[in-house]
Structure formats: C-alpha cells, structure tokens
Amino acid sequence: MSFTTEQHEREYLEEIKEKLVFAIQRVDDRIKQFSTELRQNKEYIHEHQSGLDEADMVAAGQSIDRMAFTGESAVARKRKLMKLRESPYFGRIDFEADGGGEKTEVYIGIYTFFDETARTNLIYDWRAPISAMFYDFELGDASYTTPARTVKGEIVLKRQYKIAQGRMEFMIENAVNIHDDILQKELSKSSDDKMKNIVATIQRDQNAVIRNETAPVMIIQGVAGSGKTSIALHRIAFLLYRFRESIASKDILILSPNKVFADYISNVLPELGEEQIPEMEMEELAMEVLENKYRFQNFFQQVAALLEHHDEAFIARVRAKSSFEFLRRLNQYLIHVENNYFDPTELHLAGVVIPFPFIMERFKSYHRIPMLKRFPEVIQDIQQYIRNQTKRKLSGQEKARLWEAVPRMLKFSNVLDLYKDFFTWSGQPELFKRTSHGDLEYADVFPLIYFKIRLEGAQTYDHVKHLLVDEMQDYTPVQYAVLSRLFKCKKTILGDVSQQVNPYSASDAEGIEQVFPQADIVKLFRSYRSTFEITTFAQRLFFNPNLIAMERHGAPPTVTGFGSNAEEIEAIKKMVKQFEQSGFKSLGVICKTRQQAEFVYREVKAHGIHLLTPDSTHFKEGIIITTAHLAKGLEFDEVIVPFASARNYQTEIDKRMLYIACTRAMHQLTLTYATERSVFID
Numbered sequence: 001m002s003f004t005t006e007q008h009e010r011e012y013l014e015e016i017k018e019k020l021v022f023a024i025q026r027v028d029d030r031i032k033q034f035s036t037e038l039r040q041n042k043e044y045i046h047e048h049q050s051g052l053d054e055a056d057m058v059a060a061g062q063s064i065d066r067m068a069f070t071g072e073s074a075v076a077r078k079r080k081l082m083k084l085r086e087s088p089y090f091g092r093i094d095f096e097a098d099g100g101g102e103k104t105e106v107y108i109g110i111y112t113f114f115d116e117t118a119r120t121n122l123i124y125d126w127r128a129p130i131s132a133m134f135y136d137f138e139l140g141d142a143s144y145t146t147p148a149r150t151v152k153g154e155i156v157l158k159r160q161y162k163i164a165q166g167r168m169e170f171m172i173e174n175a176v177n178i179h180d181d182i183l184q185k186e187l188s189k190s191s192d193d194k195m196k197n198i199v200a201t202i203q204r205d206q207n208a209v210i211r212n213e214t215a216p217v218m219i220i221q222g223v224a225g226s227g228k229t230s231i232a233l234h235r236i237a238f239l240l241y242r243f244r245e246s247i248a249s250k251d252i253l254i255l256s257p258n259k260v261f262a263d264y265i266s267n268v269l270p271e272l273g274e275e276q277i278p279e280m281e282m283e284e285l286a287m288e289v290l291e292n293k294y295r296f297q298n299f300f301q302q303v304a305a306l307l308e309h310h311d312e313a314f315i316a317r318v319r320a321k322s323s324f325e326f327l328r329r330l331n332q333y334l335i336h337v338e339n340n341y342f343d344p345t346e347l348h349l350a351g352v353v354i355p356f357p358f359i360m361e362r363f364k365s366y367h368r369i370p371m372l373k374r375f376p377e378v379i380q381d382i383q384q385y386i387r388n389q390t391k392r393k394l395s396g397q398e399k400a401r402l403w404e405a406v407p408r409m410l411k412f413s414n415v416l417d418l419y420k421d422f423f424t425w426s427g428q429p430e431l432f433k434r435t436s437h438g439d440l441e442y443a444d445v446f447p448l449i450y451f452k453i454r455l456e457g458a459q460t461y462d463h464v465k466h467l468l469v470d471e472m473q474d475y476t477p478v479q480y481a482v483l484s485r486l487f488k489c490k491k492t493i494l495g496d497v498s499q500q501v502n503p504y505s506a507s508d509a510e511g512i513e514q515v516f517p518q519a520d521i522v523k524l525f526r527s528y529r530s531t532f533e534i535t536t537f538a539q540r541l542f543f544n545p546n547l548i549a550m551e552r553h554g555a556p557p558t559v560t561g562f563g564s565n566a567e568e569i570e571a572i573k574k575m576v577k578q579f580e581q582s583g584f585k586s587l588g589v590i591c592k593t594r595q596q597a598e599f600v601y602r603e604v605k606a607h608g609i610h611l612l613t614p615d616s617t618h619f620k621e622g623i624i625i626t627t628a629h630l631a632k633g634l635e636f637d638e639v640i641v642p643f644a645s646a647r648n649y650q651t652e653i654d655k656r657m658l659y660i661a662c663t664r665a666m667h668q669l670t671l672t673y674a675t676e677r678s679v680f681i682d
C-alpha cells in the first residue's frame with residue numbers, strides 16, 4: 001500500500017473523529033437541555049399542584065415521560081458516538097452500481113454515523129444492506145439486496161482497518177481473500193472476559209446465517225468453536241435492526257443452558273448497541289408451565305447421576321424417553337385416550353333421558369379443545385338438549401348433577417396419572433420411576449408437560465417473537481415438540497452433536513428437523529477457537545472428517561502422568577502459578593465431576609481462583625475451576641484437565657466430557673493423570 005494512501009486514510013480518520021466529537025457535543029447540549037426542561041416541568045407541577053385538575057396532571061405526567069424517553073435516547077446515542085470515536089469503522093468498500101451511477105465509498109462500523117450537516121452517511125452500520133457486500137464479496141462483481149430491490153455493480157476497492165482508542169493500528173488493502181490476516185490476529189489474542197463481538201471478521205458462511213430473514217426455524221449445527229453462539233447473537237442483532245419497527249430486544253427469548261453461560265454471553269448485544277435479551281433455562285420454563293406443581297430432578301442432576309453410577313435401568317429410562325419413537329408413542333397413546341377413555345353412560349335428568357351416543361358425539365365434536373377442558377362445552381350442549389325437551393331452564397341442583405356426572409365419564413382427571421398409565425399401556429411400566437427423593441426424573445418432565453399441553457392446554461408465549469435455543473444437542477424430540485407448541489414464533493436453534501453431555505439423550509440437526517420439518521439446516525465445519533494442535537488433539541477423541549481446523553499454530557497439548565494424586569495436585573498448583581506469569585489471561589481447570597472440581601479448588605485454593613458450580617450465577621474472569629458440563633460454551637486461553645486417568649475417563653459419557661473440556665482451550669491445553677492414563681488419550 002502506498003504511503004500516500006495510508007496517509008490519506010489517517011487524515012480521513014482524523015476528519016471523522018472531529019465530526020464525531022462535534023456530534024457528541026451536540027448530543028450533550030441536547031441532553032443538558034432535556035434535563036433542564038425536565039427539571040423545570042417537575043418544578044412547575046410541584047408548585048402548581050393544587051391548581052391542576054386530574055386531566056392536567058395526567059397530561060403533565062405524560063409530557064415528562066416523553067421528555068425522559070427522548071432524553072434516554074439521546075444518552076444512548078451519545079454512548080454509541082463515544083464508542084465510534086474509539087473505533088469508527090473496520091472496513092471500507094467502494095462500490096460502483098451498474099448503469100454508470102456514482103461510486104459510493106462505504107465505510108463500515110458497528111453503528112451508523114449520519115452527518116446531519118452534509119446529510120450523508122459517513123459510517124454505515126454493519127447490518128445495513130450495502131454492508132453485506134463487505135462480507136460476501138471480494139473485488140469485482142458484487143450485489144446487495146434491499147427490502148425493495150437487488151442492486152448489482154462492482155467493488156473497486158476493499159480495505160480493512162484496525163482502529164483502537166482512536167488510533168489506526170494497521171490497515172490492509174484487499175486484493176485477494178482478505179479476512180484471514182485480521183482474523184488470525186483476532187483469534188490469537190488472549191481472552192480474559194466475556195464473549196465479544198466479531199463484526200469485523202464475520203466470515204461469508206456465517207454472514208449468510210446472520211442475515212437470513214426468511215427461515216421460520218433455523219438450525220445451526222457446527223463443530224466446537226465454529227462460532228455458533230457468536231453467530232446466533234449477531235443474528236439477533238441483525239433481526240433487531242432489520243425489523244426494528246416490529247421486534248424489540250424484550251420480544252426475544254434465549255433458552256440458555258445455565259446462568260453462567262447467560263452471563264458469559266451477556267456483553268455481545270450491548271456491544272452491538274442493542275439491549276440484552278431475556279433469558280430462561282429449560283428448568284425454569286418447565287416450572288412455569290407446570291405451575292410449580294411438581295418437584296423434579298434438573299438436567300445437571302441427571303448428568304451427575306449418570307457420571308457417578310453406571311445404572312443400566314436408569315440409562316434405559318433416559319434413553320427410551322429421548323428418542324423420536326417415544327414422541328410417536330406418546331402421540332399414539334393420546335389418540336388411544338381420545339378414542340377410548342371417554343366412556344359416557346345414559347343420563348337421566350329433569351325427566352329426560354340423554355342417550356350416551358349424543359354425549360359421545362358432543363365430546364368428539366370438540367376435538368380441537370384439550371380433553372380436560374371440554375366439559376363446559378359438552379355440559380352446555382346437554383343443558384340445551386334438556387331445555388329443548390322440557391322447555392325450561394335447569395335448576396342449580398340439576399346443573400350440579402351434570403357437573404358431577406360428565407367429568408366422571410373420563411377415565412382420568414389428572415395428567416400425571418395419565419402419564420403413568422401411558423407406560424402401562426405401552427407394556428413398559430418399569431420406565432417410570434421417581435428419584436430416591438421422590439421427585440420426578442428429569443427425563444419425565446417434558447413428556448409430562450407435553451401431556452399437560454395436549455390434555456389441559458397451557459399458557460403460550462405469544463409475546464416472544466423470536467426464540468433462540470443454544471446447546472440444542474442436549475434437548476430431546478419431546479422437548480422440541482413442547483417448544484413448538486409453546487412458541488409459535490420463528491426460532492434459531494444451535495448446537496454441536498459431539499458436545500452432548502448426556503449421550504443417552506441427545507439430538508442432532510436431522511432429529512430436530514423431524515419436529516420442525518420446515519427448518520433450514522446450516523452446517524459449519526470451520527473451527528476458530530483453538531490452535532491447529534489443540535483441534536487435532538480433540539479430533540482424536542471424536543473424529544469429524546469434515547472439520548476444518550484453523551491454520552493457527554501453538555504449543556502441542558501435553559499429557560503428563562504422575563505416581564499419585566498428591567503429586568498430580570502439586571503439579572497443578574505449579575501450573576496455576578506458571579499461568580500467572582504466562583501472559584495468558586484466562587485459565588480453566590476443567591474436571592469431570594463437581595466433587596472433583598471442589599476437591600481441586602480446596603487443594604489449589606489461592607487468591608483470585610473461582611469455583612463455578614451449577615449454583616453459580618455469574619461468569620468469573622481469570623482462573624476458573626469447574627466441570628465440563630458447566631464449561632460448555634465457555635473458552636479459556638489455557639485449559640488444564642486433571643484426573644485424565646483410565647479409571648476416571650472410561651465410559652462413553654466420560655469421553656464426551658473429555659472432549660468438551662479439551663475443546664474449551666484456545667492456545668494451550670494440558671492433561672494430567674495419576675498412574676494410568678485414559679484409553680481415550682492413549
């Protein structure tokens with residue numbers, strides 16, 4: 001790149017920064033003006049309170065609310081401008097539309113910056129239609145689509161910039177495939193904080209997912225570190241921008257695996273200028289739909305039970321309830337119930353005989369209403385039948401008799417009883433068992449909810465306009481059937497089938513597609529998180545022939561054996577100390593079980609080390625000791641996996657945990673064991 005080009009860009013950056021400073025001043029003045037007016041209005045109301053009638057008070061209140069809202073928007077605008085001043089843009093394309101139009105210089109940043117004096121867009125939001133070309137095309141023919149039309153033309157120049165604290169660190173002229181240099185730089189950085197935005201380096205296939213506006217259900221199946229969660233959050237930011245008239249952050253819901261993960265990703269949308277979206281865990285949803293009427297085991301407890309004891313009967317129960325076949329059987333049984341469990345008898349009331357076929361026919365005619373909710377309709381029809389015969393209204397006592405007789409014609413009155421009956425009907429009563437505490441097993445919770453929805457109905461979540469489901473592999477077809485009935489909105493569902501924490505109960509994209517046949521499936525094979533060496537190591541645990549590892553190199557993972565656990569712990573303590581001097585910012589010590597994590601925590605305990613358990617609600621920076629289950633979705637510069645011994649990692653579920661733990665490492669991975677190493681890393 002010529003010196004003059006770079007010099008020119010640096011000057012242009014200064015020009016833009018000046019304009020930003022000027023814009024910030026103007027917003028500041030407006031904010032001051034709003035707050036003065038607001039104060040004056042409040043004072044006026046206070047002073048004239050006695051002279052104002054109710055209507056005046058309401059009007060004054062509304063005016064204050066309006067002013068406060070406008071003031072808040074100005075404050076938000078100022079925040080965005082301040083951020084832009086630090087890093088105004090990261091890319092530029094010069095585009096010539098076909099038909100001899102003018103060349104447009106499109107500088108792309110995290111937000112729009114519109115120069116009100118010149119009435120031009122100085123910076124385009126990365127989500128603007130024209131900005132899509134930055135991600136989709138290199139130099140040459142290009143096009144972009146607006147809601148109204150497709151514009152074709154040519155990109156004649158393309159540049160990338162790294163601007164931090166208002167200073168241009170470097171710029172790259174893109175004659176060929178651009179993204180790799182800057183992407184490599186971004187990926188090799190240390191990470192000490194929560195998840196970050198990736199707007200400057202979104203890849204083409206990722207961009208297609210982010211900007212997909214049409215899919216009613218979008219399933220993203222991607223290998224570990226392929227950017228699924230990042231993409232899903234950028235997709236939400238995109239949808240909030242594209243459909244800003246009809247969708248706000250509060251209308252989106254993310255079903256997240258746990259509170260730590262929810263906290264870990266909570267920075268991304270605010271960084272992109274959007275508000276955080278509401279979050280819920282599956283268990284919270286279950287509790288809400290079941291109206292807190294049942295006590296049940298949660299998913300963490302189910303997985304812990306599977307890890308701690310190899311109980312064949314328990315595994316069989318979990319496995320049976322996670323198949324698509326199970327959902328099919330539930331549906332078959334519901335048809336059986338519909339056809340056989342309402343058994344009307346002839347009724348004698350008010351001197352009239354109501355024949356049972358009439359009652360049956362009325363009951364069936366309401367097949368669209370859940371069975372347990374049909375009685376009011378059927379009873380009303382019977383009353384009408386009697387009125388037609390007797391030409392009089394029924395007495396209170398007669399009505400009470402009807403209300404007693406009709407519900408009794410149904411062979412059950414309680415959803416849980418019916419759910420238990422399902423197992424008798426299917427000839428497998430042994431598949432229903434409560435935990436040793438008398439709670440429902442986790443595997444029964446969503447089938448029970450499914451029955452509740454079908455038999456009693458349930459509240460729906462119509463206020464949710466987009467549902468995001470992360471870690472899709474951990475949910476069963478029945479869970480998806482429940483989600484499809486509760487949430488009628490569009491959905492983005494993402495996960496990685498190799499990262500199941502419960503191999504007996506997991507879904508892949510094709511399985512989920514059976515519940516959502518209208519879904520678009522996208523598969524991502526390029527892994528960005530880990531060095532080539534770490535990805536290659538993890539591939540030996542679960543080989544995916546389609547996976548593409550980043551050509552980013554680092555130290556090969558090490559596997560170190562010790563004579564005893566005590567020696568192993570001493571070595572881990574040393575590694576933690578070394579980490580503190582290493583220049584890395586985050587370390588995850590990832591164990592198989594909670595007990596092991598607690599043990600390491602007690603042994604290594606030192607200032608600044610955090611233990612994450614299923615009860616934790618926040619992600620912590622620095623050194624974290626936790627389990628593979630909880631570490632899922634997180635990442636660390638360095639990962640230590642203790643107790644990688646033959647005894648500790650021997651079953652299928654153990655292997656999954658090991659895989660999850662290893663794939664959390666970005667730059668360095670160390671496994672330790674005492675006596676004999678696990679066969680999985682042999």
Ligand SMILES: Nc1ncnc2c1ncn2[C@@H]1O[C@H](COP(=O)(O)OP(=O)(O)OP(=O)(O)O)[C@@H](O)[C@H]1O
Nearest residue numbers: 198201202203224225226227228229230528529633
């Ligand atoms: N286009 C990109 N530019 C820069 N960084 C990226 C890009 N795509 C992904 N990354 C980085 O790769 C890492 C993994 O991303 P993310 O956590 O979203 O992946 P994931 O597929 O959800 O991972 P996992 O399933 O293993 O938890 C993150 O550090 C993310 O910032």
